[in-house]
Amino acid sequence: MLKSINLSKKLILIAGPTASGKSKLAIQLAKRLNGEIINADSMQIYKEFLILSSRPSKKEEKNVKHHLYGFLSVKNPFSAGDWLKLTKKKIKECFINKKVPIIVGGTGLYFNTITKGISKIPHIDKNIRDKTRKLFQSLGKKKFYKKLLKIDPKIKNKILENDSQRSQRAYEVFLKTNKSLFDWIENTKSDFVDYEIKKIFLDISKEELLKNISIRTDLMFQEGCLEEVKKFNVLNINKTLSSNKLIGVQEINQYLKGSISLNKCKELINIKTRQYAKRQKTWARGHMKNWNKLYYKDFSSLLKKVLKVAS
Numbered sequence: 001m002l003k004s005i006n007l008s009k010k011l012i013l014i015a016g017p018t019a020s021g022k023s024k025l026a027i028q029l030a031k032r033l034n035g036e037i038i039n040a041d042s043m044q045i046y047k048e049f050l051i052l053s054s055r056p057s058k059k060e061e062k063n064v065k066h067h068l069y070g071f072l073s074v075k076n077p078f079s080a081g082d083w084l085k086l087t088k089k090k091i092k093e094c095f096i097n098k099k100v101p102i103i104v105g106g107t108g109l110y111f112n113t114i115t116k117g118i119s120k121i122p123h124i125d126k127n128i129r130d131k132t133r134k135l136f137q138s139l140g141k142k143k144f145y146k147k148l149l150k151i152d153p154k155i156k157n158k159i160l161e162n163d164s165q166r167s168q169r170a171y172e173v174f175l176k177t178n179k180s181l182f183d184w185i186e187n188t189k190s191d192f193v194d195y196e197i198k199k200i201f202l203d204i205s206k207e208e209l210l211k212n213i214s215i216r217t218d219l220m221f222q223e224g225c226l227e228e229v230k231k232f233n234v235l236n237i238n239k240t241l242s243s244n245k246l247i248g249v250q251e252i253n254q255y256l257k258g259s260i261s262l263n264k265c266k267e268l269i270n271i272k273t274r275q276y277a278k279r280q281k282t283w284a285r286g287h288m289k290n291w292n293k294l295y296y297k298d299f300s301s302l303l304k305k306v307l308k309v310a311s
Contacts, residue, residue: 012100012102034098035094040087040106040111042242044070087114111288119185119188141161200309202296226256
């Protein structure tokens with residue numbers, strides 16, 4: 001149990017690449033620190049994807065109270081702002097019940113809303129968004145970026161020419177507000193500035209990570225991820241929704257159509273998962289510079305390190 005600390009002001013954040021052992025760590029930590037777990041993974045929010053999103057099992061959820069797992073239909077859009085709103089409520093509930101909130105997941109943007117806040121950019125009208133997309137398509141990436149740079153020079157060295165999504169976002173924000181995206185970001189503050197926040201980023205060796213990813217992929221197929229994707233297909237949801245981006249959906253559909261073998265399907269899932277883990281590490285280097293980066297080889301030594309950081 002935690003001693004001599006103000007529970008109403010303590011948050012523990014656990015991030016890290018996929019398959020690095022975050023969920024396992026969070027459960028052990030919650031048991032030792034009288035904590036409850038809050039999900040910070042953008043794919044584990046969906047109720048239709050228990051297996052493919054590697055959500056904690058029903059047994060694990062019984063051992064320690066889990067929040068914001070499998071509560072939303074894949075049919076519904078969901079933003080980082082939506083997540084922050086719900087998370088603030090869950091944190092408050094934890095404090096009322098004298099529990100330590102342990103926020104765990106792999107979605108860097110969610111953690112940013114806790115540590116840096118979320119900008120109060122006005123809603124972008126559909127006509128502005130459509131106008132921006134059409135302009136991008138007609139000009140192409142390079143010319144569009146040059147045009148953006150003229151109207152919003154503050155993006156220089158902050159948004160790269162190849163980052164088409166953020167370039168378009170910056171353009172539409174300027175069209176709507178006549179202000180730079182970075183003016184909005186600079187005026188953003190965290191709602192948790194008065195809190196004691198323990199920020200932990202897990203990492204393991206490349207060899208161990210690749211092994212974990214491969215084991216997890218095999219386990220997904222044993223547990224029935226094929227049926228999960230078949231049920232998802234029946235829903236016929238809008239292709240623009242985030243749930244379509246879950247690793248495995250596209251690959252399993254290729255297998256179900258007979259265009260690739262089962263072994264090839266697993267191989268592609270493993271490759272995509274490795275690429276995703278690499279992107280998560282890159283994000284951490286750029287956005288989580290003041291976090292406690294914990295590299296570990298065995299779990300027992302990790303737990304000791306984390307308990308030291310978290311207490």
